[in-house]
Amino acid sequence: MTRRIALSVLALITALLVLAVVPLGLLMTHHERTSFRQTAEATATAIASAAEEHLSDHHPTAAMLRLLDKSRQQNSCAAVYDTSGRTIAKASCGMPPSADITPQIKAVLTHPETRTVQSGDRLTVAVPIGETGHPVGVTVLSRSTGPLDGRLAAMWGGLAVIGGAGLVAAVLLSVGLARWVGRPLREVDAAAQRLGEGALDERAPVGRGPQEVRRLAATFNTMAGRTQALVHGHRAVVADVSHQLRTPLAALRLRLDLLSADAEADVAAELVGAQEEIARLSRLVDGLLAVARAENAVPRPVAVRLDQLIAERVAAWEPVAAEREVALVASCRAGLSAYAGDGDVEQVLDNLVANALDAVPAGGRVRIEGTTAQDTVRIRVADNGPGMTAEARESAFRRFGATSPGGAGLGLAIVHRLITANGGAVRLEDTPGGGLTAVLELPPVPREHGRNHGRGAAAGDRTT
Template sequence: MTRRIALSVLALITAVLVLAVVPLGLIMTQREQTSFRDDSAARARSIASAAEEYLSDRKRDAAARHLVQEAHGRGDCAAVYDRAGHVVLSTACSDVAGDDSARLVASVLADPGTRVRQDDQWLTTSVPIGDASDAVGVAVLSRSVDPLQDRILAMWGWLALIGVGGLGAAVLVAVLLARWVGRPLRVLDEAAQQLGEGALDVRAPAGAGPQEVRRLAATFNTMAARTEALVHGHRAVVADVSHQLRTPLAALRLRLDLLAADAEGDTAAELADAQGEIARLSRLVDGLLAVARAEHAVPRPGPVRVDRLVAERVAAWEPVAHTGRVRLTAECRPGLTAFLGEGDLEQVLDNLIANSLDAVQQGGRVLITGRRQGGTVRLRVVDNGPGMSRAARETSFRRFGNPEASGAGLGLAIVHRLVTANGGTADLLDSPGGGLTVALSLPASRRGRDRDGKPGSGDTRASDP
């Protein structure tokens, strides 16, 4: 954004400078040329006026000769021709017109009037001497255009210097303006990214940048403070509820165990049923608390070696699978890395493996696969159990949404909350040949960019070999 603002302001000021300097230079160039022509014509008329006294009134040629000598001193070429076209007075370089001098003089005598001719080196002005109807001669003044070109070049040089100076000032202003606007926005973006990654105490400075950016930073800080208060408050409620529910349940279970130790017959059976209900209630409370924690968790993603973690969880659940005569295996690409909150993937895998082992019958199989696809880690837990109906799959990620669940129906809800909180997705699919496949898409790189603009440190290969 800083670069775009700077380039936009610079382009605008450059356009203004070009539109202002170029027309001004053209106008001043035309004015210089016109002034040079008018001055040449005025000097030629002065020589013609002085020569008229000599040619018409037969006075001395001192005045005309003096003006011709002055022209010679300035580096100009001057000549005075009589009615017959003969040179009366001239400087050493009078023959500037060359072979065209005779035709030029003849044309002025035939049709009295000022003639101006310019080439690359000289500006020649021819003025008739005497009355317009009866010219007695011609005064010709040739001036070098080099001084004119030098003045025009100097003028354009100054204009270019002014333009470059203005452009330099524009660059400075554009950079300062871009930093003034862009820097607080960049800081605010970094603060928002940190808040999204779980740093609830982060705040953005609200005293820099334009007024709109300051108000945005203040609004962000208010939102962050309220989010922090809500999350901390919910965590406190979950902790209190956990303590307040588990303590009486544990006490009640202990009393039932004591009563069941001395009970017989129908009383023992009733107490056993009550103990089962207490155990079910305890599992339900634990599941609800786990869902609540997952729903309000704000993960701080970090690199997680998915292949190693899958291998660890498979090893941990292998005794349970062996007891149920279920084959539990994993096929993950080496070095597979995802960015997740600490402990989230362990909890997700434990819930999925537990659900699969409960659903698969003896001789069944549970397979966990993992691979990299673009910026996503594709993790699948595939079993060949009875599977789920389409209606059950559509509601299984809700709390108590699966009517076919054998337990509390909270495992998949916990999985869905943890995966989506980390920026991933979870889907339920039919396994080829029957069964259920849980397909997880996990972020394989950091969301956003580091301060230096480089991508996150995760693996950024397009796909696994």
């Protein structure tokens, strides 16, 4: 926007300068040429008047010669001719060739009137001597247009300097105006981006730029303050719920444990069932708290090395998989990275691997793959368990949408929230040959982060 504002203002001022300077230059040029021609004609007419006194009234030639000499001092060449074309008097300077003057002399004698002709760099003026109907001669004055051209060049040069100074001033003015308007908008944009990345205390400066931009910054700050208050309020509610629910559940479970120790067999069986329900309720509370935290969290994306992360999660879950006699394997392209919140991908993989291990029977297999597809980083968690029906897959990412025995139905909701909050997508597919495959798509690392960002150094393909 800054560039567009600067170019628009610069174009407007340039147009104004052109419309002002060029017509002024043309007008001054016309005035100078007209003045130059009129001066030459006036000088030639004065010489013709003095020549008429000599030719018609037989006065001395002193006045005529004086004017001829004066014209020579003014960088002009003048001569007086009779009706036959004979030279009566002339200034001691170079005149145009007689072949160029003779036709002009004849034309003036035939039609007695002043004739002005410009040829090349000289202006020639021919004035009849005597009465209009019966001229007794012709005065011819030739003046170089070099001084005129020099003055015109200097004039146009001055106008060009003025125009150039105007353009420089226009550039400075347009750039200053564009920065005055654009810089506060860029600061508001940067503040909005940082707020979206999770910096809830971010605010935009309100004392810069036009009044409209200041109001925009003030409105943004009001919105940011309310957003911060809402998020902090939700987080406080989550913390209060965590404290208020977990503590009574733990106390109730402890009391049931104490009662079951001294209870009779039939009562003890009932207490065991109550303990199982309390344990299920505890898992449900933990799941709800995890969902609430995921929904209230605003991820700050960083470059995540998926090859190393997948290897770490496989190593962490291998003891559980070995205990359940399930093969847990993984393969990932070396150096594969994605752009996601710190810790989000780990939590997603933990939920998916836990669900897969719960679904796969002994002797089954769970596989994690990391690949790229066009401009997307893709992770697949596939198992060969019983899978899901199409109806179950459609509701799997809703809270309590797909519950497994002993589960709360919140794991996939957490997965969906974390992936979509990072600008990705998640879906469930059938595994070829039977089973369920969770497909995660994450944005790649932006180019400006460079190759050295991410989680550690490059590693080779790993298969566990």
